[in-house]
Amino acid sequence: MKKLLLFPFLVILCILPLYQVAAAEATEISAVRVATRNDANIPFVRTVLDVNNKVTPKLFVDKSGQYVTVTLPGTKVAADLQTDYKADENIVSKITLAKRLNDTDINFRLPYKVTTDDIKVFTLGPTGSAASRVVIDINDKSGKVRQWHKWKHLNMGTYGNDKASKPANKPVTSIPAYKRSTAKGLKGKVICLDPGHGGTDSGAVGSYSQEKNITFAIAKKAQALLSAQGATVVMTRTADVDVYGPHAGAVEELQARCNVANIAAADVFISIHIDASDQAEPGGVTAYYGTGSKEGLQLATALHRENMKATNFGDRGVHAANFYVLLHTVMPATLLELGFISNPQEERTLNTDAQQQNFAESIVDGLSRYFS
Numbered sequence: 001m002k003k004l005l006l007f008p009f010l011v012i013l014c015i016l017p018l019y020q021v022a023a024a025e026a027t028e029i030s031a032v033r034v035a036t037r038n039d040a041n042i043p044f045v046r047t048v049l050d051v052n053n054k055v056t057p058k059l060f061v062d063k064s065g066q067y068v069t070v071t072l073p074g075t076k077v078a079a080d081l082q083t084d085y086k087a088d089e090n091i092v093s094k095i096t097l098a099k100r101l102n103d104t105d106i107n108f109r110l111p112y113k114v115t116t117d118d119i120k121v122f123t124l125g126p127t128g129s130a131a132s133r134v135v136i137d138i139n140d141k142s143g144k145v146r147q148w149h150k151w152k153h154l155n156m157g158t159y160g161n162d163k164a165s166k167p168a169n170k171p172v173t174s175i176p177a178y179k180r181s182t183a184k185g186l187k188g189k190v191i192c193l194d195p196g197h198g199g200t201d202s203g204a205v206g207s208y209s210q211e212k213n214i215t216f217a218i219a220k221k222a223q224a225l226l227s228a229q230g231a232t233v234v235m236t237r238t239a240d241v242d243v244y245g246p247h248a249g250a251v252e253e254l255q256a257r258c259n260v261a262n263i264a265a266a267d268v269f270i271s272i273h274i275d276a277s278d279q280a281e282p283g284g285v286t287a288y289y290g291t292g293s294k295e296g297l298q299l300a301t302a303l304h305r306e307n308m309k310a311t312n313f314g315d316r317g318v319h320a321a322n323f324y325v326l327l328h329t330v331m332p333a334t335l336l337e338l339g340f341i342s343n344p345q346e347e348r349t350l351n352t353d354a355q356q357q358n359f360a361e362s363i364v365d366g367l368s369r370y371f372s
Contacts, residue, residue: 028052029075029077029081032048034047034085034086034095037137037250042140046136047106055074055123058071059116059119065112066113068108068138069108071100072104075104084096090140092108092110095107095109108136114139120135121136174312175352175358186364186371187231188230189267190266191232191234191266191267192260192270193226193235194235194270195215196274197210197212197215198243199237199240204274204341205341211341214274219272219360221356222363226364229364234264236257236261257325267371268299268331269333270333271323271335272338273336274337274339275338275342280342282342282343283314283343284314285304285314285336286316286317287317288323288334289318289321290320290323291326293326295332302366303336303366303370306362310362311338311358323335
């Protein structure tokens with residue numbers, strides 16, 4: 001009789017491990033993406049792994065500081081997923097996925113010594129249709145990866161005789177009077193304004209302010225002015241948020257901004273930014289257009305001419321560039337750099353309501369001239 005009573009419990013004990021194995025097998029790594037983020041204060045390599053269940057990553061750094069392992073307990077790698085990945089070799093030499101019993105190790109071979117302070121490991125999701133994600137960020141220790149805000153202002157091609165002029169050396173302390181002319185040709189147009197950066201991405205950082213806040217302030221003022229002229233204004237962000245989501249990869253975030261404009265079938269796309277340098281002296285205003293885009297050139301030129309009337313900053317000209325948002329939007333597009341946050345005089349001026357309003361007015365006037 002006792003044996004009969006024990007039998008159901010023995011069956012349960014035998015079946016339970018099978019359930020545990022099934023649960024472990026249900027967590028699959030289905031995709032891996034690797035990108036270098038050089039738009040942060042410290043550049044880093046980001047590795048994102050899609051998984052179909054939540055996991056708790058475990059981080060290990062060996063004594064040399066050049067071998068990093070992140071273990072995902074109870075996971076397996078999808079059969080068609082590659083196991084070796086390349087990254088910026090200044091930060092990560094090699095990334096390998098390795099199966100270990102019921103776990104998966106993501107192994108990083110590094111060219112320079114790191115500590116746990118140089119690494120961030122976190123999980124996201126699931127949100128909507130997006131899978132759960134494991135995100136691993138490893139900071140650059142080489143000092144060789146140029147930050148985006150340190151190179152995006154460089155001469156990347158000019159048109160005609162418009163060489164990259166030297167910014168004015170005189171201190172910028174005044175704001176010119178700028179009164180927008182009667183705007184025409186804007187009614188019914190769909191304008192996409194892209195306030196650069198936002199959320200977890202501050203953009204360039206000055207002595208007391210951040211790029212993301214200045215770009216948003218200018219965009220909001222321009223939105224109000226354009227709406228008053230009968231234009232439909234689509235904003236890539238309407239608050240201090242990431243467009244794709246927190247801690248997204250650079251391509252994911254930039255493509256999300258392009259998607260806003262493309263889905264809205266905007267007539268033009270204007271990305272608003274503030275420049276920066278590793279020195280205090282550089283300053284001035286620049287407009288970029290996608291390489292080879294004649295309509296982009298016309299748009300950038302029209303806006304730049306008006307922007308220069310709205311400020312006493314130096315004129316850095318209009319240039320062709322291969323910025324992601326200029327190449328992945330399907331309408332004429334321009335990226336505006338409206339001064340340098342690393343320049344103390346320009347930073348102070350950019351944070352005034354008067355200069356922000358001037359740039360908003362000049363953007364509207366430039367669009368009016370472009371559409372006329």
